[in-house]
Amino acid sequence: MDLTKASGVYVIAATPFHDDGRIDLTSTDSMVDFYRACGATGMTILGVMGEAPKLDQEESVSLSKHIIKRAGPSMPVIVGVSAPGFANMRSLARTVMDAGAAGVMIAPPNTLRTDDQIITYYKQAVDAIGDDVPFVIQDFPITFTVVMAPKVIRSIIQELPSCVMLKHEDWPGLEKISTLRGFEADGSMRHVSILCGNGGLFLDFECERGADGAMTGYAFPDMLVDVVKLQQAGKRDAAHDLFxxxxxxxxYEQQPGAGLAVRKYLMKKRGVIASDAQRKPGAGLSAKARAEVDYLFERLARHDIRAKAA
Known part of the structure; x- marks a missing residue:
């Protein structure tokens, strides 16, 4: 699959756990099936919201293989392979690609500060994993504290042909999308797909700025799918009304430190996973927070039958 032409919604998948912290493969299967039924184009696993740092290497490999097999050839899977060192990154990247992954996602370490450092890092990462592995730039400065100017992203894309996609979640970031698409228009940058994160918080306008869709994990991925389709069909008002x-x-789900707990609670509420447990360390929701989420869910049901059905 040519990920430079990807569009739609690549759901950032949570990692389902049993209450005791073991990976729940039964819920993992139901989650993959749910994403497919929602109309997701693909999945991205072992990301920040997938609690990747809490998995050991063996778990990361076995979970990736399990999901890739369950998703099948019709649902491409991108695997997050970010790691402190290139040895682990290479090992995981080569293993998941051999298992059928469509590509890998690489976030910059928080030690990078200058433009040259960022560009050099991605060159070294490609040297490590191999230039035959399609990779996604994860641009998430709020979490990683690494600020990538549009010209830096352009340099990475131009100098590294195996770069196929930008996961854009700068905030604010609408002007960055416009600038990057402007580089394409003037011929100074080749085309790659742009899928956006941040829980979908700005998806309505990101699509209008030139994004190809979303790569995020809001508990209603079916809404994200519909918004992207409506925008692509030119039905602007309908897209914004749904959004x-x-x-x-x-x-509410975008709260720092609480977002994953909210998302997993909602996924459990929708019957997607059996438990909303996070692997430690991880904070759950208070009774008051759960009541607030339930209230918002009930209000949503007035406008979207999918919440009423759950």
Missing amino acids: DAHLPLVR
């Missing part, structure tokens, strides 16, 4: 109905819940 606006979900915005209070999207916003």
Whole structure:
């Protein structure tokens, strides 16, 4: 699959756990099936919201293989392979690609500060994993504290042909999308797909700025799918109306430190996973927070039957 032409929604998958912290493969299967039923184009696993740092290397490999097999050839899977050192990155990248992954995602370490350091890092990463492995740039400065200017992203894309996609979650970032698409228009940058994160918080306008869709994990990925389709069909008002109905819940799920707990609680509420447990360290929701989520969920049901069905 040519990921430079990817569009739609690549769901950032959570990692389902049993209450005791073991990986729940039964819920993993139901989650993959749920994403497919929602119309997701593909999946991205072992990301920040997938609690990747809490898995050991063996778990990362076995979970990746399990999901890739369950997803099948019709649902491409991108695997996050970010690691402190290149040896582990290479090992995981080569293993998941051999298992059928469509590509890998690489985030910059938080030690990078200058433009040259960022570009050099991605060159070294490609040297480590091999230039035959398609990779995604993860641009998430709020979490990784690495600021990539559009010209830096352009340099990485131009100098490394195996770069196929940008996961864009700068905030604010609408102007960055416009600048990158402007580079394409003037011929100074080749085309790659741009899929956006941040829980979908700005997806309505990101699509209008030239993004190809979303790579995020809001508990209603079916809404994200519909918004992207409506925007691509030129149905702007319908896209915004649907998005606006979900915005209070999207916003609530975006709280730093609590977002994953909210997302997993909602996924359990929708019957996707059996437990909303996070692997330690991880904070759950208070009774008050659960009541607030339940309230927003009930309000959403007035506008979206999918919440009522759950």
